[in-house]
Amino acid sequence: MVISNVCCIGAGYVGGPTCSVIALKCPNIKVTVVDKSADRIAQWNSDKLPIYEPGLDEVVKKCRNVNLFFSTDIEQAIKESDLIFISVNTPTKTFGNGKGRAADLKYVESAARMIAEIAQSNKIVVEKSTVPVKAAESIMQILKANQKHNVRYDILSNPEFLAEGTAINDLLYADRILIGGEDTTDGHKAVEKLGWIYQHWIPKENIITTNTWSSELSKLAANAFLAQRISSINSLSAVCESTGADVSEVAKAIGLDSRIGSKFLQASVGFGGSCFQKDILNLVYICEGLNLPEVAAYWQQVIDMNEYQKTRFSQNIIECLFNTVSDKRISILGFAFKKNTGDTRETPAITVCKTLLEEGAQLDIYDPKVEPEQIIDDLTHPFVTESPECVKKSVQIHNDPYSAVQGTHAIVVCTEWDEFVDLDFNRIYQSMMKPSYIFDGRKILDHVKLENIGFHVQTIGKRLQKNGGSFWDKIPQ
Numbered sequence: 070m071v072i073s074n075v076c077c078i079g080a081g082y083v084g085g086p087t088c089s090v091i092a093l094k095c096p097n098i099k100v101t102v103v104d105k106s107a108d109r110i111a112q113w114n115s116d117k118l119p120i121y122e123p124g125l126d127e128v129v130k131k132c133r134n135v136n137l138f139f140s141t142d143i144e145q146a147i148k149e150s151d152l153i154f155i156s157v158n159t160p161t162k163t164f165g166n167g168k169g170r171a172a173d174l175k176y177v178e179s180a181a182r183m184i185a186e187i188a189q190s191n192k193i194v195v196e197k198s199t200v201p202v203k204a205a206e207s208i209m210q211i212l213k214a215n216q217k218h219n220v221r222y223d224i225l226s227n228p229e230f231l232a233e234g235t236a237i238n239d240l241l242y243a244d245r246i247l248i249g250g251e252d253t254t255d256g257h258k259a260v261e262k263l264g265w266i267y268q269h270w271i272p273k274e275n276i277i278t279t280n281t282w283s284s285e286l287s288k289l290a291a292n293a294f295l296a297q298r299i300s301s302i303n304s305l306s307a308v309c310e311s312t313g314a315d316v317s318e319v320a321k322a323i324g325l326d327s328r329i330g331s332k333f334l335q336a337s338v339g340f341g342g343s344c345f346q347k348d349i350l351n352l353v354y355i356c357e358g359l360n361l362p363e364v365a366a367y368w369q370q371v372i373d374m375n376e377y378q379k380t381r382f383s384q385n386i387i388e389c390l391f392n393t394v395s396d397k398r399i400s401i402l403g404f405a406f407k408k409n410t411g412d413t414r415e416t417p418a419i420t421v422c423k424t425l426l427e428e429g430a431q432l433d434i435y436d437p438k439v440e441p442e443q444i445i446d447d448l449t450h451p452f453v454t455e456s457p458e459c460v461k462k463s464v465q466i467h468n469d470p471y472s473a474v475q476g477t478h479a480i481v482v483c484t485e486w487d488e489f490v491d492l493d494f495n496r497i498y499q500s501m502m503k504p505s506y507i508f509d510g511r512k513i514l515d516h517v518k519l520e521n522i523g524f525h526v527q528t529i530g531k532r533l534q535k536n537g538g539s540f541w542d543k544i545p546q
């Protein structure tokens with residue numbers, strides 16, 4: 070099997086870690102990750118990588134400039150390679166047909182056009198990006214229509230299932246590798262070649278092959294199923310809050326049924342991240358295009374429930390704080406969409422912060438990995454009711470959790486960072502305004518201990534009443 074040179078177009082959250090692990094596990098393959106962003110490539114070549122991911126630094130340090138290269142010379146990398154991963158972003162369209170729903174494939178298309186322009190020898194082109202079903206067909210059309218030399222292309226679908234914060238582990242010990250290809254002799258050969266790369270570290274039985282369209286759809290389906298579980302448990306969290314049931318107990322009770330399983334049943338302020346919402350919206354759009362409105366509506370509800378959860382949590386904060394947060398200082402602990410990443414794409418913290426800002430609150434924000442500029446950017450783009458200057462006046466970013474809680478009325482936990490569990494809450498209580506509130510949007514804190522210190526505690530899917538005076542009192546019994 071002779072794949073000796075791999076190129077990856079797109080040095081992002083997927084391209085970077087995936088290719089680093091391929092380089093680590095396949096020392097005889099030269100792996101070049103290219104990007105049109107010179108800044109991003111410079112960061113990959115520096116001591117401070119552009120993304121935070123546990124274990125990534127070590128892998129990059131070991132392989133960089135040995136058999137792993139980060140470069141802006143896209144032309145050279147395409148020319149040299151046998152196999153090219155397209156790992157560019159596929160965000161939700163913000164304009165025109167399918168605005169707010171369809172995946173924007175302009176970056177995939179431009180990558181395909183570049184390959185067609187440059188390639189002088191046969192290439193296996195691999196869709197690593199998450200794309201709509203049948204995208205491979207469009208890529209093939211672009212490649213064939215623009216073919217410069219007598220080059221043969223094979224297109225494969227090889228979706229990525231890594232989750233941020235655990236990317237290296239997910240890549241090293243993937244549950245499965247999915248490869249979709251054409252059901253022809255050449256198609257099978259291409260699938261085998263890509264499979265051979267993964268066989269360097271993934272057991273053969275975990276590498277599954279399907280037709281191209283099944284592979285493309287499986288990626289959207291996997292994310293839809295995962296997000297659906299979160300929306301399902303979050304919907305029940307509202308029932309728990311109104312009845313006195315505890316959503317963690319419910320999750321445990323149902324999760325022990327081996328048919329249901331225990332994972333992805335953690336009720337929360339809502340799911341975030343660059344994928345779930347984008348991919349489900351894309352699935353909904355595809356279903357509408359296929360004239361399957363009932364199927365589209367079914368999956369749309371997963372997104373709607375997530376919006377409901379984020380809004381519900383934010384409104385509860387305001388109601389608990391005597392229906393006004395105007396000029397009150399509120400600490401936000403955690404801004405990333407989950408722990409162990411600095412990524413803020415679609416983080417529920419944005420909804421919480423924007424709601425509080427619209428109500429006139431002053432925010433003191435701390436996150437161990439998110440850059441301050443990123444937080445300001447997220448809260449000002451696009452901002453409907455306030456100018457960016459107003460937002461900046463109302464937001465202070467801290468590099469220490471204790472300074473972020475000093476003199477504030479309430480703490481809102483938006484990300485489940487481990488370090489929040491071990492904070493000295495006695496010290497924090499002393500430094501806050503009274504009554505002191507904690508809104509635990511991630512269910513990570515010891516609520517009984519906090520109540521014993523004197524905090525008023527609110528969380529998702531459970532009534533905590535010890536210190537009374539909360540919005541639960543309004544609920545008719």
Ligand SMILES: NC(=O)c1ccc[n+]([C@@H]2O[C@H](COP(=O)([O-])OP(=O)(O)OC[C@H]3O[C@@H](n4cnc5c(N)ncnc54)[C@H](O)[C@@H]3O)[C@@H](O)[C@H]2O)c1
Pocket residue numbers: 078079080081082083084103104105106109143156157158159176177179180197198199200229230231232233343344
């Ligand atoms: N982030 C995740 O955890 C994750 C997991 C699985 C799948 N995915 C999918 O993988 C794809 C990439 O996601 P990401 O999070 O890595 O995106 P990203 O935005 O972090 O990275 C994409 C990179 O592609 C570059 N790029 C775009 N067009 C280019 C071009 N024509 N030439 C060279 N570079 C180009 C951009 O500059 C950017 O650096 C998406 O389709 C996403 O849905 C993401």
Ligand SMILES: O=c1ccn([C@@H]2O[C@H](COP(=O)(O)OP(=O)(O)O[C@H]3O[C@H](CO)[C@@H](O)[C@H](O)[C@H]3O)[C@@H](O)[C@H]2O)c(=O)[nH]1
Pocket residue numbers: 199229230231232233234292295299332333334335336337338339340341342343344345406407
């Ligand atoms: O029980 C849970 C599990 C997750 N979340 C939230 O859901 C979001 C997404 O979490 P996770 O799926 O762990 O991270 P992602 O990096 O978004 O990974 C998802 O999206 C990727 C991009 O497509 C896929 O590759 C992964 O398989 C898929 O898990 C985060 O806000 C989590 O806090 C919950 O609220 N409750």
